[in-house]
Amino acid sequence: MDVEIWTADFVNLGDGLRASWGILVDGKRVVNAAAVDELRGRYPQLPLVNKGKYLGIPFVNAHTHLDLSNFETFHGDFADFIKFVVAGREKRGLEAVRAVADSIPQNTLGDIVANDERVMDWWLRESPYDGVAYWEVLGVYPPAKEEEYLKRTKELLLRWKTLQRSSGPRLGVSPHSPYSLTPSLMRSIVEFSTAEGLPLQIHAAESPAEREYFLRRRGPLLEFFESLGLPKDIHPVGLTPIAYLSQAGALRSGASLVHGVQVDETDVSIIADSGVTVISCPRSNLNLNAGLPPYHLYLQSGVMLALGSDSLASAETLNVKDDIAALEDAGVPLRNALQAASSNGYAALGLTSPRIVAGTDAKLVEFL
Numbered sequence: 493m494d495v496e497i498w499t500a501d502f503v504n505l506g507d508g509l510r511a512s513w514g515i516l517v518d519g520k521r522v523v524n525a526a527a528v529d530e531l532r533g534r535y536p537q538l539p540l541v542n543k544g545k546y547l548g549i550p551f552v553n554a555h556t557h558l559d560l561s562n563f564e565t566f567h568g569d570f571a572d573f574i575k576f577v578v579a580g581r582e583k584r585g586l587e588a589v590r591a592v593a594d595s596i597p598q599n600t601l602g603d604i605v606a607n608d609e610r611v612m613d614w615w616l617r618e619s620p621y622d623g624v625a626y627w628e629v630l631g632v633y634p635p636a637k638e639e640e641y642l643k644r645t646k647e648l649l650l651r652w653k654t655l656q657r658s659s660g661p662r663l664g665v666s667p668h669s670p671y672s673l674t675p676s677l678m679r680s681i682v683e684f685s686t687a688e689g690l691p692l693q694i695h696a697a698e699s700p701a702e703r704e705y706f707l708r709r710r711g712p713l714l715e716f717f718e719s720l721g722l723p724k725d726i727h728p729v730g731l732t733p734i735a736y737l738s739q740a741g742a743l744r745s746g747a748s749l750v751h752g753v754q755v756d757e758t759d760v761s762i763i764a765d766s767g768v769t770v771i772s773c774p775r776s777n778l779n780l781n782a783g784l785p786p787y788h789l790y791l792q793s794g795v796m797l798a799l800g801s802d803s804l805a806s807a808e809t810l811n812v813k814d815d816i817a818a819l820e821d822a823g824v825p826l827r828n829a830l831q832a833a834s835s836n837g838y839a840a841l842g843l844t845s846p847r848i849v850a851g852t853d854a855k856l857v858e859f860l
């Protein structure tokens with residue numbers, strides 16, 4: 493590698509995006525970073541290489557389900573997708589994770605781990621990836637069974653807490669979504685994770701069916717619950733999913749919401765006031781006919797947006813660069829899309845952003 497000045501439309505050294513910026517690279521390492529004009533003035537003999545739209549800290553895939561990697565990508569309505577995942581549950585687990593574990597494009601992930609305790613052991617003991625592995629909490633049980641399930645969940649989380657490596661991935665908790673846990677289980681798990689300092693990630697306001705269920709207690713989600721023989725009155729009626737989560741205390745520091753598609757202005761202002769990040773998975777939303785989040789409203793309201801691919805069951809790849817392209821297609825300014833995939837991704841997972849400084853290995857610099 494030669495000594496060169498690298499530039500791009502936007503440069504992120506770990507402290508936000510800059511235009512007209514560049515870095516000097518000596519073949520192996522970063523030597524300096526400054527405004528492009530300054531670098532060219534100081535080193536007029538060096539070639540200036542334009543790397544494209546972005547150069548900087550690595551992108552983050554803030555929402556995945558590696559354990560769904562053995563599914564075909566589904567196209568269709570959300571309630572049918574839930575049935576599709578439930579029907580294929582045998583395909584989930586550590587084998588599915590291992591099938592993709594050598595080929596994930598980003599190194600920092602927010603991954604949801606469901607059912608298979610071996611997957612969490614893999615994450616905490618040997619995964620080459622960084623980020624947060626969130627243990628999924630899910631289910632509607634009769635009270636005595638719920639208590640037993642909660643006890644077991646707490647025991648697991650306390651054991652896994654001790655397995656975290658000093659520089660490895662962190663443990664988190666994912667109460668799956670407003671509709672898939674009882675209010676008492678949601679509240680208990682939020683309280684426990686807060687007391688234990690564990691980050692939260694929650695699917696919320698994903699589909700029209702979810703919103704219809706919460707506001708009016710009807711629609712395909714209710715029909716699905718009825719087909720499982722569940723009671724009709726598990727959740728309060730008349731609140732949006734976001735208002736419901738806010739009342740449950742779930743929109744607290746260290747929490748992130750996944751999707752945030754079916755929201756109104758009041759929901760967006762609740763999210764903005766709470767300071768939680770919204771992780772958007774645009775390709776997944778389009779494949780599941782969920783619509784797309786009101787990106788401009790979020791940006792105007794000061795909500796921090798991050799990006800995730802979601803699983804291979806609802807997106808064709810695990811590469812968050814494809815979600816940057818989807819945001820651009822949806823009319824989100826490139827700067828905001830790049831900010832979502834870089835700095836905001838680390839913030840969504842509660843991680844400190846890496847920095848590109850003199851001495852940083854040039855191989856660690858990301859391009860788009």
Ligand SMILES: [Zn+2]
Pocket residue numbers: 555556557604695750802803
């Ligand atoms: Zn998901």
